[in-house]
Amino acid sequence: MIKDGKLIRKLRKERNITQEKLVGMHYSRSTLARIESEDLDMRTEMLINLLNRMNVSLEEYQFYKHENLLSKKDEARKNFIDKVLNLQTGDSYLQNLHDEYLQSNDFYYLYLYCLGKILQHKVNKKAIDLTKESQIIKEYLAKIETWGFFEFALYANSLYLFNDEFIEQQYSFVLRKMNQFSHIDKFKHLKIRFLLNSIILCFERNKLSLLDQYLSDLFESTMDSDYILGRIFWRFFTDLKNNHQLFDTTLTYNWLHSLGYDDLANNFLEIEQMFRK
Structure with missing residues (x-):
């Protein structure tokens, strides 16, 4: 594992930023010089500020710090x-x-x-019983006020474990927390995944009380063309809900297949076959 001082120096020099410019008015140049020369680690707040100045994310930094492992x-x-x-x-x-x-x-x-x-x-088609694990997850999430990406992913991808009443009770609460991070792309994608999982579960369980709300929120969440896949699913599930045949699954399948998204293309066909029976 590379020490902070060595890695910060490497990142700084590659970006042609002087020590003075990097620390700005926040820290002394001598402090940074000592960290770099003596190969020291640094306080989290200082590290985050310096990375922000170099346009390097904390996630990227951790990857380099662990030497790409x-x-x-x-x-x-x-x-x-x-x-x-x-x-x-x-x-x-x-x-x-x-x-x-x-x-x-x-x-x-x-x-x-x-x-x-x-x-x-x-x-x-393997039988499962995750009753105990479901309760553990509920208790874990209930204790945490400051949900982060992990907690959102845990809930969004574990919906299958929860009953309909619990899901309905939690929906507005979870969506409101997710919207606090709407400026971060990975949270936007996770929100779309959460909505898609909620919609699929509606059809699987034939519990459609919140379906209109899910579809409306999915539509609003995919206004940006960067999230076009979510909008495609919105069109598909909206037609499925209304028992329309406007969505041409075959055309979409061929299009996705031509782009190399074979698993996703097959997923569309499987969903249609499941719900149009």
Whole structure:
């Protein structure tokens, strides 16, 4: 792992920024010079400010700091779907995730475990019972006021575990919290994923009381063409709700397939076959 001083110096010099310009009026040049020359680590607030001045995100910085190596969590998530759905090794992979959760009490591994179990159930038709895990997730989220990206992802991708009453009660609360981060792209994409998961669950359970609200919020969330995929799903589910055939799934399938999005193209056909029966 590279020390802050060495990495900050490298980033600064590559961007042709002097020590004086980097610290500005916030810190003394001598402080930065000592950190760089003695290869020291620095306080979080100072680090964030310097990275912001160099237009380097904290996530990017962590990647470089670890010398381009994936973290333990990134390694656990790598090729996640393939690992989960492997009929020979999927169960042992998920068991290892659950064991890691029990040992570390890190909810990231419980999240991956539950997500994997849901995938196995939906794709491989394996029976699951995540009643205990569902309650643990509820209690965890209820204790946290300052939700971050992880908590939003945990909730959005675990909807299948919760009953309809709980989902309806939480909807406005979760959406309001998500909207606080509407200026950050990855939160916008996660919000769209949350809405899509909510809509799919509506159709799967034939519980349509909030469907109009979900569709309206999905439409509003995909005004920017950067989120065109969410708008395509909005058109598809709106027609499905109204029992219309305006959405040409075959045309969309061919279009996505030609762009190399084979899994997504097949996903459209599977959803249509499931809900137009």
